[in-house]
Amino acid sequence: MEHISQPSTLPSRTAHADAGNNTGPLVIVTILFFMWGLLTALNDVLIPHLKALYTLTYVQAMMVQFCFFGAYAIVSLPAGVLIKKLGYQNGAVAGLVIAAAGCALFYPASQSGYGLFLLGFFVLAAGITILQVAANPYVTVLGAPQTASSRLSLTQAFNSLGTTIAPTLGGILILSGAALGATELAQLPEAQQVAYRAAQAASVQKPYLALAGALLLLAVLFFFARLPAIDHDDGSAPHLESGAARSVLTHPHLLMGAIGIFLYVGGEVSIGSFLINFIGEPNIAALSAADAAHYVSYYWGGAMIGRFIGFAVMRYVSPGKALAFNAAVSIALVLVAIFGHGQAAMWAILAVGLCNSIMFPTIFSMALYRLGRFTGQASGILCMAIVGGAVVPFIQGAVADTVGLQWSFVIPALCYAFILYFGLRFAGLYLDGEQA
Known part of the structure; x- marks a missing residue:
């Protein structure tokens, strides 16, 4: 992870x-x-x-x-x-x-x-x-x-x-x-x-x-x-070219990046937390918990494979565009899991792991872009945003208890929707040396 x-x-x-x-x-x-x-x-x-x-x-x-x-x-x-x-x-x-x-x-x-x-x-x-x-x-x-x-x-x-x-x-x-x-x-x-x-x-x-x-x-x-x-x-860190800022949170790409980290970690952890129960649903795969656990490895393994693919692709594609693409595909896959059934729904939600691969490092690096002497402080803010892994699964759990497990996956879909917006909003980052 x-x-x-x-x-x-x-x-x-x-x-x-x-x-x-x-x-x-x-x-x-x-x-x-x-x-x-x-x-x-x-x-x-x-x-x-x-x-x-x-x-x-x-x-x-x-x-x-x-x-x-x-x-x-x-x-x-x-x-x-x-x-x-x-x-x-x-x-x-x-x-x-x-x-x-x-x-x-x-x-x-x-x-x-x-x-x-x-x-x-x-x-x-x-x-x-x-x-x-x-x-x-x-x-x-x-x-x-x-x-x-x-x-x-x-x-x-x-x-x-x-x-x-x-x-x-x-x-x-x-x-x-x-x-x-x-x-x-x-x-x-x-x-x-x-x-x-x-x-x-x-x-x-x-x-x-x-x-x-x-x-x-x-x-x-x-x-x-x-x-x-x-x-x-x-x-030793350089000053921001725009002058000294009273707070690092005055930089929109950092503020939105912190929200992005919160939602990404929350969405990724939330999906992983519900996978065994989801795969065990009668209309999905009806597998026992022990058998379903093996499939969860595909979810996390996809992130490992996607990291190598992302390393090659992102040498030619801007981070924002790559992030937006992966987020859009994640939303589509989660929707298949929500509205589908059987093997299609199961493999769709597992495939989200592949899309997760580049999200954390990409959001993190984009959020820290050209912060100079504020980088250390900003990094601490982004790391604390990992608390999304505590909050989002809790919210999805409340939705699952109310409207059912399958429909509760709309919560991680909404998380990826913000990440899609963040990627598109700063799609030009790194391309012209200035913030988009």
């Missing part, structure tokens, strides 16, 4: 070691990108699992994403203060330990209730947020400056690999048991219902304890890794 790998202000001074000495640390950092992609996409498996387990409404089930992505809004600023105090390397270690604690909370949650699961999601996301703020800059310093973009592409690819593998892996480890419907469960004696719920809840224990152990191991490796020091020169 590319929006999870937030761009960072590039270090202005650092002592680069030779490539051979950087191989080990780069491998560790790349694994970090893979892990937070994996952990984020596993939510798409846990949401339908917890919904069935605790007989939740869609709004209640979407509290998972509300707590998870809400951590970005709450923890981002404190994370920056923590990193400033501890340093980037120790900050990354702290993020890994906190994320491990979040995973470990799933064990007592499985023996307690839904509320403790939500706390676990928040703690896990808080650790990931700190980890991102600390770890992203290392991609730029682990080698020569001129190859920094290629290293970032590599780590982003592994982040996408994590999001692609997670649904299938989660389906095997968590959803593999035979799940009973609400009607079937109600027909069982009360004692058997209690035993069934306990067994279903326990299915998350081993996978998340294993993830906690893996995160702690990475924390140890990161603590002992010999990483170059990072030093930022806050005064």
